[in-house]
Amino acid sequence: MKPIIxxxxxxxxxxxxxxxxxxxxxxxxxxxxxxxxxxxxxxxIMGEPGNREFKGSEEAWQYCGRSGMTxxxxxxxxxxxxxxxxxxxxxxxxxxxxxxxxxxxxDQAEGNKAKP
Numbered sequence: 095m096k097p098i099i100x101x102x103x104x105x106x107x108x109x110x111x112x113x114x115x116x117x118x119x120x121x122x123x124x125x126x127x128x129x130x131x132x133x134x135x136x137x138x139i140m141g142e143p144g145n146r147e148f149k150g151s152e153e154a155w156q157y158c159g160r161s162g163m164t165x166x167x168x169x170x171x172x173x174x175x176x177x178x179x180x181x182x183x184x185x186x187x188x189x190x191x192x193x194x195x196x197x198x199x200x201d202q203a204e205g206n207k208a209k210p
Contacts, residue, residue, distance in 0.1 A: 121159035124168040124180065131177045136170060143170075145195040152178075154198040158191035165191035169198060 126139050143155035153172040169181040
């Protein structure tokens with residue numbers, strides 16, 4: 095019975111560390127996002143966002159990944175369904191980054207326009 099428990103625990107550990115690594119890869123792909131892309135294009139590049147917020151005709155998608163002892167976040171802002179701007183922030187690692195998204199700061203991303 096003990097070997098089965100050890101195998102299950104090891105499998106869970108490998109699965110969770112793999113998921114974290116793929117999240118980091120998602121953050122790295124944010125450099126491929128350009129102004130004017132639609133949500134379908136962004137979803138193909140980045141995958142499903144971990145958090146979504148809305149304000150009128152604006153929408154923001156947040157992604158996270160761990161890098162060492164830091165959780166890194168990318169916020170992609172859409173206006174009328176097209177990428178308008180991006181923002182990033184980071185926080186000291188405190189467990190799963192999915193549990194620590196900040197509320198979207200709609201006015202703080204001004205000037206961080208996505209490259210055309």
